[in-house]
Amino acid sequence: MATDGSKGLAASGNLAYALQQAREVVQLPKLKRTDVVAVLSAAFDLAESQPAGHAVRVAYLSKRIADELELEPAAIARVVAAGLLHDAGIAVRSTPDDTSNPGGHTAVGAWVAAQFGYDRSVQEAIRASHERWDGTGRPRGLAAEAIPVTALIVSAAHWASDEADGFENLLRARSKLRQPIGTLLPIMGPRVAEALESVLHADQTWIDLSSGDLALHLDVEDGEPSASNVADAARVFGRIVDAAAREEGRSDRVAAIAVELGRQAGMPAAMLEALFVAGQLADLGLLGVPRHITDKPAILTVPEMETMQRHTSSGALIVEDLPGLEAVARWIEAHHERIDGRGYPEMLEADEIPLPARILAVADSYCALRSERPYRPAFGATEAMGIIESGAGTQFDPAVASMLPDALRAVAATSEASKAS
Numbered sequence: 001m002a003t004d005g006s007k008g009l010a011a012s013g014n015l016a017y018a019l020q021q022a023r024e025v026v027q028l029p030k031l032k033r034t035d036v037v038a039v040l041s042a043a044f045d046l047a048e049s050q051p052a053g054h055a056v057r058v059a060y061l062s063k064r065i066a067d068e069l070e071l072e073p074a075a076i077a078r079v080v081a082a083g084l085l086h087d088a089g090i091a092v093r094s095t096p097d098d099t100s101n102p103g104g105h106t107a108v109g110a111w112v113a114a115q116f117g118y119d120r121s122v123q124e125a126i127r128a129s130h131e132r133w134d135g136t137g138r139p140r141g142l143a144a145e146a147i148p149v150t151a152l153i154v155s156a157a158h159w160a161s162d163e164a165d166g167f168e169n170l171l172r173a174r175s176k177l178r179q180p181i182g183t184l185l186p187i188m189g190p191r192v193a194e195a196l197e198s199v200l201h202a203d204q205t206w207i208d209l210s211s212g213d214l215a216l217h218l219d220v221e222d223g224e225p226s227a228s229n230v231a232d233a234a235r236v237f238g239r240i241v242d243a244a245a246r247e248e249g250r251s252d253r254v255a256a257i258a259v260e261l262g263r264q265a266g267m268p269a270a271m272l273e274a275l276f277v278a279g280q281l282a283d284l285g286l287l288g289v290p291r292h293i294t295d296k297p298a299i300l301t302v303p304e305m306e307t308m309q310r311h312t313s314s315g316a317l318i319v320e321d322l323p324g325l326e327a328v329a330r331w332i333e334a335h336h337e338r339i340d341g342r343g344y345p346e347m348l349e350a351d352e353i354p355l356p357a358r359i360l361a362v363a364d365s366y367c368a369l370r371s372e373r374p375y376r377p378a379f380g381a382t383e384a385m386g387i388i389e390s391g392a393g394t395q396f397d398p399a400v401a402s403m404l405p406d407a408l409r410a411v412a413a414t415s416e417a418s419k420a421s
């Protein structure tokens with residue numbers, strides 16, 4: 001524990017210091033919904049154990065095929081959305097209201113698309129993305145024209161992306177995949193197969209695929225860029241993480257408490273919006289932690305613990321790719337740091353940890369204590385509060401911990417008010 005006076009806020013419990021630090025202002029960038037989904041879709045790749053950028057490459061190839069088929073801009077946007085979310089269901093594993101999961105991961109993927117506000121045709125395309133032209137696909141064994149063209153396009157793009165991943169480099173993939181591909185017909189039918197072949201023959205395809213920031217260059221028609229798109233998409237990703245962890249509402253609670261703590265600390269409105277996004281995305285990296293570890297009803301082994309702890313950095317690495325969210329990524333990375341320097345991943349101490357991260361730590365830990373774990377029941381409100389208080393000065397910033405009761409009251413009052421209205 002920090003005992004000398006040099007540890008700033010942590011040691012002094014000085015709220016004035018917190019207020020001064022709270023003046024750091026991070027503003028949410030203005031982005032399109034699809035751009036946010038594209039960048040954060042890297043979290044689905046983690047869950048699918050696919051090479052990074054898989055979902056984006058499938059979306060990109062889907063778009064190129066759709067261009068080739070001369071679809072309308074709105075239809076192209078739906079194709080891209082379906083490509084990005086085709087395997088989102090693998091990350092979620094089951095929807096909150098449907099734990100039996102009868103339709104498999106494609107049905108859950110459709111649920112994810114609905115959460116983002118994508119229309120029925122996107123949802124249907126995801127459901128049908130494992131159907132085959134010859135009728136031997138899943139889950140319904142649809143054939144030929146009965147399969148939505150969006151689904152055929154995504155499946156064609158998926159095939160090409162997987163094939164390309166199988167070669168040691170893109171140059172090699174390019175020369176191999178330019179040969180006529182007879183095996184495509186029974187999977188995707190003549191029209192889409194032909195479109196895919198011309199996409200794979202174009203040099204531009206391979207140039208684009210080798211570029212590092214494909215996610216931000218999908219360039220689809222999807223409304224005006226805005227900060228609320230960022231907040232809305234973050235909320236959906238929070239819901240996806242909750243569904244994967246089977247802890248409904250968790251990310252909303254963490255974000256709401258964090259925002260209240262920020263308000264108590266005197267942070268300006270723009271900063272509170274950024275804190276909201278950080279609260280929603282704090283555990284994004286958990287999508288890459290295998291379920292046998294997240295759900296283990298016993299103490300984790302050292303390697304399992306290390307895998308679990310990687311969620312802070314893996315989530316931050318993804319969020320960092322959103323232009324303007326670099327600071328938010330830093331807070332996410334530091335949300336399990338402790339002010340006594342015994343946290344992870346960097347063992348930062350006291351005010352080396354950004355104030356928003358110290359806030360996230362308190363909000364996140366409180367919510368964790370209040371919910372059930374495979375190895376213990378949930379703590380009651382008073383008990384959980386007591387545990388946070390006893391960690392003030394070691395695990396938690398005492399100034400932040402001391403604001404928690406007021407913040408919880410404010411969150412409770414807001415949720416009462418919204419229930420009443």
Ligand SMILES: [Fe+2]
Pocket residue numbers: 048050054086087158
């Ligand atoms: Fe996939």
Ligand SMILES: [Fe+2]
Pocket residue numbers: 282283311335336364
């Ligand atoms: Fe976490």
